[in-house]
Amino acid sequence: MKKFYFIWTVAIITVIIAFCSCSPTEPNFDKALLVGKWQSGTLFEKYLSGGSGSTWDTADDVTEAEAQKFTWTLEKSTLTQLHIMEVGGTVPKTYTITTLTDSTMTYRDDYGTSRKFVKVK
Amino acid sequence: MNKALKITGITLLSLLGVILIVVAVAMWIVFTPEKLTPIVRNQLPKFITCETSLDNVDLTFFSTFPDFGLHLENVCIKNPMPESPSDTVAFIEDCTATVNLMAFLFDDKVILENFYLQHLFANLYTDSIGKSNFDIFPPSEEENDTTPFAMPFDVINLKTIKISDVTAFYADKQAKISVETHNLNLNIQGLLDNENANIKTTLESGETTFNMNDSTSISAVLKTLELNIDGDKNGNDLKGDLTLSLPDISFNMDNVDFVKSGNVTVTLPFFANINTKKLILDKAKITLNDFAISLNGQATSKESGDIDMNLTFDSNNWNIKQLLQIVPSVYTESLKEITINGDALISGSVQGIYNDSLLPQINANLQLSQGTFAYKGLPYNFRDVNLKAAAALNLNKNEISSAIIQNLSAKTGSSSFSASGKADDILNKILCDIQLKASLNLPDVKPILPKDMHIDLKGNTVADIKAKFNLDDIANLNLKKIHANGTIDISNLDVTYDSLLAQTPSAHLTINLPSAKDSKKFKALLSAKLTTPDLKVKMIDSFDVRLQNTDLDILSSNFMDTTQMLSATCAFNIKHLAAIMDTISVDVTQPQGEITLSPSRRNPKHPRLQCNYSSQNLLADMGSTLHIDTKYIKIGVATTYDETQENLYLRFNPRLNVDFNEGNIQLAQVKPLIRIPAIKFDFSPRQLSISDSRVIIGESDFKLTGEATNIRKYIKGQDLLKGQFDFVSEKTNINQLMDLVSGFGNNDSTTVTETATTTPAEAEANPFMVPKGIDVTLHTVIKNAVFNDNLLQNVGGQLTIKDGVAVLEQMGFTCDAAKMQLTAIYRSERRNHLFAGINFHLLNIDIKQLIHMVPCIDTIVPMLKSFEGRAQFHLSAETYLKANYDLKMSTLRGAAAIEGKDLVLMDNETFGKIAKPLLFSRKTKNLVDSLSVEMTVFRNEVDLYPFIISMDNYSAVVSGRYDLSQNYNAHIETLSPIRLALQIKGNTSDFDNMKFDLVPTKYSNMYKPERRNVNQARVLELKQLISESLKRTVK
Incomplete structure (x- = not known):
């Protein structure tokens, strides 16, 4: 009997949460603002206008010349990076941009981890 | 009878009385000096053109009985000339000549029998234009008088000629000759007529000088002279003894004293025939001081003008030291630094025709005994120098003279030398054929070595060398024309030079010139063979080598020919070799092979070094770093040196082919033992071909075959090193193999960027660095592979290493867990950035x-x-x-x-x-x-x-x-x-x-x-x- 109540309680709560979680309208960010070199601590990301980019982390003794390449798309606020590996296989990463100006950018992933970048030359 | 005798006696005495009366009347009444002297004095101008004077002329009879004599006193001939030392040409104080009275009276013949002359002064002078003061005779009435010279006497039948106290001067300014003699006495006793003679002659003189100052200046001084001739003339035969004594003679030519106060004696027994013009000498002897030469034989003057000579000569025992003392110093200048002594005997013969174009052949024998020899520049004193030699000298054109050294021996220290042989054409090319033997005590060599060369030599050497050469070729070291064969036996050699030591109980060296063997690669000129049963060579604190039963065969081209590169081979066959150098030790059984140096065929200006080596067992250790042992091994190495190349590899162009079995290599940095059951590969400057290689490394065994190409371009930096290899293995431990090849070809120049961010652990790490500049594909067939403790089976695929990137391409294999396919890339971009x-x-x-x-x-x-x-x-x-x-x-x-x-x-x-x-x-x-x-x-x-x-x-x-x-x-x-x-x-x-x-x-x-x-x-x-x-x- 307790198991039954528990299930129903969870179900009701789930339904309430589901109805209460209507997402707001998704913002539309300018791709041109994304183009450039961004820095977050020792992590760098560089977006080129053709849809290619690269990333490196100087904390791991990696220079810009040794940066790993990716391709990127920006649909409204959804930033998708496709990291195509040399040996075959693709690693997709999707982020939701929350802030994008000519100097700062903030995105977060599906698990709520956000990262703030500043544009550098 | 008595009456007849009485009558005869009375008659003869009467006749004698008449004669005496007639003679007395003639001498004292008719031919008195007062009458004869004016007659002669008046006749003299007819025969002598210059001024003459005569004190007295008389006839002698009783003082010269039984001959008539003509006696002259104080005859003086004067013909003054400028610069002549005297105006007198001749002055005769007393002169008497006798004739046979009976022949004069009854046969009307003038027969000269005695001649006496005392106190003669003569001064013969010729000035610089050839005018002489003794040109005093009137010219012949008939300029072309062709009548033969006739003696003023019908017959000369001399019994005595005695000339005493002669002083004479002769000077010829034109010929620049002057002669002066004093106190000359001549005494001839005997019979002398136109047919026969039997005379004893004695000629003595006081000091006599001779000077000539023409182009060659000559001067001679004889303090005294004594000449004795005792001979007979019997028809055309002459026989006698001549002795000449010059106890103090000096002779100088061109200011060189050839003889100074020398004592010269000549003893000359002779026989001659005037008709055949033959002279025979029997035990003739010429002596200068203590040096004598005896002459025997004959000489005949032919009608053609040839002189046929057949003479022998031999010397007494000549002391060389004393002999050199009387040799003019100008000729001993070159011997100034030589000290030589000994006794010499010279003998020989002179045979043959002598004329204007021919010279007789001279055969000479020289025997030197108990000699000593020292040369200032040579730190040896030779003793017991003995020489026995002969020479046959033919001085005529196109004829050959020769010499034979029957024996030449000498000793110095504990060493001895001997030589024998012959030399032909000694006056021209000097063709020698000699044999030299030497027993050399090696410590005796030390004095000729540089003083700062700290060497200690022990041992003995016996050399036996035969050589044929001509002197020009030796002087020019023209080895092509020199024939020499020899053996050198070395025993108990113990050499210490600085820190280098060499020891051998015996060694045998054979040298052949020209070479006793042919080389396939070049024209061999010299060959040598060295055999030694045991040779130890050691350098303190460096290496220690021992060779047992060593045979070395060496061939060489003409190393004196600077127009061609030296070619040489050294074939070696050693029963056992052991060497230690620092921590490196090598022990080899039966190493043999050949090292060849020759010009490259493609470019003769480039030297090519080639080595073929094989051995049955080889054991090598480099401390604890490396251990190698092999059974049979065969290695061929070749390199062609091109000095125009800057890169070391291109400069040497190495070639290598290796074939060996059952080898083991233990590297300190690679723990597993590397066992090589077999390996066979050929390496050339362009490619490496591994035709067989079976290797067991720790847990891995594999067979690696294939080729690496493009090596030369890779070295030049023009292209990648390319390779295709097959790797077949029953079992492979991949981790161990990666450790083996880690780091090849990398020069990590990127460490600068790492220093800021690397940790100490990273800095000390030694990651696997993929070789750069190569493009090598390894086709693998591995039955069982272990990687990170996992067993992989049937591993097949290819591993490609290309310019710093290792790609394991679609490697398929199975294991207990699954069938697998693996593609992997490993790229060592830099030490701290590995992909x-x-x-x-x-x-x-x-x-x-x-x-x-x-x-x-x-x-x-x-x-x-x-x-x-x-x-x-x-x-x-x-x-x-x-x-x-x-x-x-x-x-x-x-x-x-x-x-x-x-x-x-x-x-x-x-x-x-x-x-x-x-x-x-x-x-x-x-x-x-x-x-x-x-x-x-x-x-x-x-x-x-x-x-x-x-x-x-x-x-x-x-x-x-x-x-x-x-x-x-x-x-x-x-x-x-x-x-x-x-x-x-x-x-x-x-x-x-x-x-x-x-x-x-x-x-x-x-x-x-x-x-x-x-x-x-x-x-x-x-x-x-x-x-x-x-x-x-x-x-």
């Missing part, structure tokens, strides 16, 4: 074995350990590594897909925690119908894309994220029979504190295409993208 990527397909995988084989999978997909069964596993991952192989997490990328059916989900603590809130029924083994998982790794994050698990009546979606530190954020959502969602958070290492919370569902519509939203659609697209990109590389 590693794998594309790994495990088909029909046993999940437990997989986790054992690839432990990192448990880190990336921890939930796999909850499953049992077989699945398909696809994994691609790449990352950069630090020098110590630590991951650079910021570069980690990965994607994996797992597909399985009929799996078993194990009941464990985690499952228990999940099952309870989601109302799962717990069983020990929960069957999972199907499973399709896609996940990605990005940096430290693992994203598990939503997948469905169907188990019994339950169907659930699982997704989540976790990091490699095992921090989880998972979402499990049931689709049936009820809809529930559970969030799991926390770290598995702290399982009790992990949170398991019910959360709202979010995948309700994902699997309902008509109802799924944009995000859900995108997630499924990404899942498909991940899965397809992974499976695309499955073969």
